[in-house]
Amino acid sequence: xxxxELHRLTEDGRRLVGESFMEGxxxxxxxxxxxxxxxxxxxxxxxxxxxxSAVQQVLEQYPEYDTAIDGAxxxxxxxxxxxxxxxxxxxxxxxxxxxVRYPDLxxxxxxxRSEEAMREKFLGAGSDLYSNAIHRLWWIAQLTSRQDxxxxxxxxxxxxxxxxxxxxxxxxxxxxxxxxxxxxxAGESSRVIDxxxxxxxxxxTNVQLEGLSEAEASEMIEQxxxxxx
Amino acid sequence: MxxxxxxxxxxxxxxxxxxxxxxxxxxDDPTKHAVDHDSEAFVREVIQNAxxxxxxxxxxxxxxxxxxxxxxxxKEEFLKGLGWENGLGERMRSVADTHNGHRYERVVxxxxxxxxxxxxxxxxxxxxxxxxxxxxEDSNYxxxxxxxxxSSKQDDTAxxxxxxxxxxxxxxxxxxxxxxxxxxAHGERESDSPxxxxxxxxxxxxxxxxxxxxxGAGWLCQPxxxxxxxxxxxxxxxxxxxxxxxxxxxxxxxNGTSAMVVEFQDPTRDxxxxxxxxxxxxxxxxxxxxxxxxxxxxxxxTVETPDETLTADVENAPAIRPFVEAYEKRTTDAQTxxxxxxxxxxDIPVKLPPRADGSETPAGSVRLSARLASPADDDSYxxxxxxxxxxxxxxxxxxxxxxxxxxxxxxxxxxxxxxxPEGAPSESDRExxxxxxxxxxxxxxxxxxxxNLREQYQxxxxxxxxxxxxxxxDGLRHLISKGNNxxxxxxxxxxxxxxxxSGNPRATTSPAETVFEIDSSSRFDGDAWTISGRIKVLPExxxxxxxxxxxxxxxxxxxxxxxxxxxxVKIEQAGVTASYDDGRAHLxxxxxxxxxxxxxxxxxxxxxxxxxxxxxxxxxxxFAELQTPEEDQS
Numbered sequence: 001x002x003x004x005e006l007h008r009l010t011e012d013g014r015r016l017v018g019e020s021f022m023e024g025x026x027x028x029x030x031x032x033x034x035x036x037x038x039x040x041x042x043x044x045x046x047x048x049x050x051x052x053s054a055v056q057q058v059l060e061q062y063p064e065y066d067t068a069i070d071g072a073x074x075x076x077x078x079x080x081x082x083x084x085x086x087x088x089x090x091x092x093x094x095x096x097x098x099x100v101r102y103p104d105l106x107x108x109x110x111x112x113r114s115e116e117a118m119r120e121k122f123l124g125a126g127s128d129l130y131s132n133a134i135h136r137l138w139w140i141a142q143l144t145s146r147q148d149x150x151x152x153x154x155x156x157x158x159x160x161x162x163x164x165x166x167x168x169x170x171x172x173x174x175x176x177x178x179x180x181x182x183x184x185x186a187g188e189s190s191r192v193i194d195x196x197x198x199x200x201x202x203x204x205t206n207v208q209l210e211g212l213s214e215a216e217a218s219e220m221i222e223q224x225x226x227x228x229x
Numbered sequence: 230m231x232x233x234x235x236x237x238x239x240x241x242x243x244x245x246x247x248x249x250x251x252x253x254x255x256x257d258d259p260t261k262h263a264v265d266h267d268s269e270a271f272v273r274e275v276i277q278n279a280x281x282x283x284x285x286x287x288x289x290x291x292x293x294x295x296x297x298x299x300x301x302x303x304k305e306e307f308l309k310g311l312g313w314e315n316g317l318g319e320r321m322r323s324v325a326d327t328h329n330g331h332r333y334e335r336v337v338x339x340x341x342x343x344x345x346x347x348x349x350x351x352x353x354x355x356x357x358x359x360x361x362x363x364x365x366e367d368s369n370y371x372x373x374x375x376x377x378x379x380s381s382k383q384d385d386t387a388x389x390x391x392x393x394x395x396x397x398x399x400x401x402x403x404x405x406x407x408x409x410x411x412x413x414a415h416g417e418r419e420s421d422s423p424x425x426x427x428x429x430x431x432x433x434x435x436x437x438x439x440x441x442x443x444x445g446a447g448w449l450c451q452p453x454x455x456x457x458x459x460x461x462x463x464x465x466x467x468x469x470x471x472x473x474x475x476x477x478x479x480x481x482x483x484n485g486t487s488a489m490v491v492e493f494q495d496p497t498r499d500x501x502x503x504x505x506x507x508x509x510x511x512x513x514x515x516x517x518x519x520x521x522x523x524x525x526x527x528x529x530x531t532v533e534t535p536d537e538t539l540t541a542d543v544e545n546a547p548a549i550r551p552f553v554e555a556y557e558k559r560t561t562d563a564q565t566x567x568x569x570x571x572x573x574x575x576d577i578p579v580k581l582p583p584r585a586d587g588s589e590t591p592a593g594s595v596r597l598s599a600r601l602a603s604p605a606d607d608d609s610y611x612x613x614x615x616x617x618x619x620x621x622x623x624x625x626x627x628x629x630x631x632x633x634x635x636x637x638x639x640x641x642x643x644x645x646x647x648x649x650p651e652g653a654p655s656e657s658d659r660e661x662x663x664x665x666x667x668x669x670x671x672x673x674x675x676x677x678x679x680x681n682l683r684e685q686y687q688x689x690x691x692x693x694x695x696x697x698x699x700x701x702x703d704g705l706r707h708l709i710s711k712g713n714n715x716x717x718x719x720x721x722x723x724x725x726x727x728x729x730x731s732g733n734p735r736a737t738t739s740p741a742e743t744v745f746e747i748d749s750s751s752r753f754d755g756d757a758w759t760i761s762g763r764i765k766v767l768p769e770x771x772x773x774x775x776x777x778x779x780x781x782x783x784x785x786x787x788x789x790x791x792x793x794x795x796x797x798v799k800i801e802q803a804g805v806t807a808s809y810d811d812g813r814a815h816l817x818x819x820x821x822x823x824x825x826x827x828x829x830x831x832x833x834x835x836x837x838x839x840x841x842x843x844x845x846x847x848x849x850x851x852f853a854e855l856q857t858p859e860e861d862q863s
Contacts, residue, residue: 011608014607014608015607015609019545091604115545115547116550116605119547119605119606119607120603120605122605123604123605124603124604124605125604126604126636127604127636128569128603128604128605131603131604131605132604132605169784169785169786170785170786171785171786198784198790198842199841199842199843200842201784201785201786201788201842202782202783202784202785202790202842202845202846203839203840203841203842203845204784204785204845205783205784205785205845205846206839206840206844206845206846207839207840209785220840220841223840223841224841224842227841227842
């Protein structure tokens with residue numbers, strides 16, 4: 001395993017990302033990018049070779065815009081990027097990964113529907129879990145895995161309604177609640193997922209989220225799922 | 230070239246007034262130094278001039294910037310038409326020899342070097358008035374061709390009111406020479422269109438052959454004798470058309486003006502950027518400052534180079550699009566921003582002093598809206614508020630980063646005057662537009678206390694502006710603050726805005742502000758919500774009123790859910806009827822009821838559980854609307 005030093009795209013570098021680049025009609029040369037790429041503070045490293053080969057495989061084996069790509073890559077990206085949450089909190093890292101390292105993957109997974117939507121896939125990140133194409137996979141895996149066990153992660157990505165409804169909420173930042181939610185909702189219909197997340201979000205105006213253990217959250221959600229069916 | 234054209238070119242002369250002994254001498258055109266001179270300022274000034282001359286119809290003003298590069302025979306032919314050997318060249322060489330004239334040396338070199346290219350920029354506007362009027366009257370023509378620092382604009386909403394903007398045309402001409410070709414929309418000689426004349430603005434100079442001191446201004450024209458002495462006269466009709474063609478300034482026979490800047494160069498730059506780069510800068514600047522007019526369909530801007538045509542399109546400008554969205558959705562009822570992309574808005578009351586002639590001005594408001602930023606947005610103008618009025622030009626991007634905090638960044642819009650309403654502007658919108666126009670300094674990049682304001686309005690104009698900006702900052706803070714708990718607002722903010730809901734009763738007196746005093750409370754009593762409240766009408770005269778009462782569940786992250794249905798509402802007073810629609814209570818009161826107290830209850834839910842999402846944070850909303858005797862008003 002070889003470790004590669006991680007970089008970040010500076011804020012000014014975001015302006016390199018134009019319509020033609022996002023559509024895949026233009027590429028950014030190393031010369032253009034150099035000025036806007038800098039090392040991450042603390043010089044973290046990661047096993048990008050592992051991610052490179054996983055991405056290569058996905059590009060070859062999955063049709064364009066296939067949502068199954070998410071499940072196929074999330075674990076590999078999370079294992080390859082063994083970084084702290086602090087490092088992962090820097091949007092510049094995700095911009096570098098999406099714009100410089102894996103733009104083909106972003107375009108392969110996400111159809112270009114509007115400049116605005118595509119911009120989010122390349123340049124989202126920060127507190128919005130659901131935005132940047134790679135950031136989203138890493139964070140969802142981070143929040144749903146248990147050491148080497150990615151079964152919850154796989155279950156989430158098997159159902160895009162779950163990805164949408166759970167990870168677009170604030171409570172998705174709290175690991176015990178999000179794991180409990182994903183486990184309880186596995187196999188439920190879209191309607192139940194929708195109603196359960198809505199009711200849980202409403203109940204959290206009475207119950208302090210961060211005071212819940214995973215078991216307490218599970219008990220609460222289990223009951224809500226029953227009422228939502 | 231046929232016989233007739235030879236005659237025209239021969240009749241074309243450069244005419245300069247002689248200053249006479251003791252006449253003031255100008256080292257250079259004084260207006261050239263008055264405004265910032267980067268190409269962004271150029272685009273801003275030039276488009277604003279065209280935008281102000283728009284005709285009163287539903288068609289947009291169209292502006293095309295066209296770059297033309299001339300070499301070889303084309304250059305020769307052009308210089309012949311411009312009268313280079315017929316006076317202009319001699320003048321420029323004389324001027325280049327004076328100590329103020331170094332910039333002209335380079336042009337003379339460029340003309341003489343057969344390999345050097347001459348760069349023309351033509352600004353063609355359509356659906357505008359054109360250069361109407363004559364030399365001896367107060368007219369568009371005289372303002373552009375004769376005067377300095379003098380404005381003749383269409384109406385009170387026009388963007389410019391100083392006459393300074395047009396000077397940029399000469400500032401960006403290496404030869405200080407601009408050619409005008411115009412199709413007139415009205416006036417005595419409308420049918421003689423087109424009309425062509427060129428004007429130079431040199432420093433005061435002398436020719437080697439005589440002792441006369443010439444003023445800097447000169448015209449390529451047909452000089453005529455009048456009772457007041459010689460005057461430069463434009464070329465008209467067929468003759469003007471032919472000369473226009475030779476000078477690359479020909480235009481379709483539609484109303485408007487083509488202005489050609491001879492040897493375009495940016496005075497702030499040493500290098501000569503290529504045309505493609507300039508074209509992109511022009512498009513960017515056009516969208517940056519004119520997106521409101523473009524969005525409203527009042528203005529279309531294109532930039533042409535020998536190789537391509539670019540269009541100023543608000544949809545394809547990531548740095549500007551968030552502002553367009555904030556403006557598009559400005560009339561939203563939302564006053565809180567929950568997720569990135571949300572837009573919320575507030576009315577900012579504006580109270581103007583009476584006009585200088587003593588006539589009262591109606592109180593009104595301007596509209597503030599803000600869009601919560603997402604990390605994916607282009608952040609070039611993050612945490613700025615775009616200020617503009619009816620002319621549709623952004624006067625400035627007002628930096629309010631101090632209001633942003635955490636990840637609560639925003640893009641704000643203050644739509645004032647005729648830019649505020651979606652439909653026809655009210656009397657107060659028109660007055661505010663007029664007021665703000667006079668509040669703009671010559672550069673039109675600020676709303677501040679000016680000499681013009683002092684002339685047009687009585688005392689209090691400064692305070693009116695200060696109040697507007699103060700309320701804007703408070704309002705922005707309110708919109709950006711997290712959550713919708715009105716109790717957390719300072720009294721300062723509460724007193725300024727007509728926000729209803731729980732909290733202490735509050736009243737305001739300005740007619741543009743609150744017309745109701747509303748007091749309410751709600752609590753969950755075990756199986757249902759009980760609500761109570763009081764609505765008091767503040768104005769003395771009104772024609773009846775109505776109020777909608779609703780309960781809405783709210784999530785931890787502020788997202789709103791379906792209404793919680795209200796079962797009944799009880800009212801003590803007579804003259805009020807209550808009805809229910811879709812879980813909301815609707816009260817209608819006649820013109821004799823100026824205060825109502827109500828109490829009510831939601832549909833009970835006996836199994837309601839606090840931890841399973843049946844009951845949680847809930848918002849009681851009261852939306853009241855008052856009818857004035859003449860019209861509806863909220």
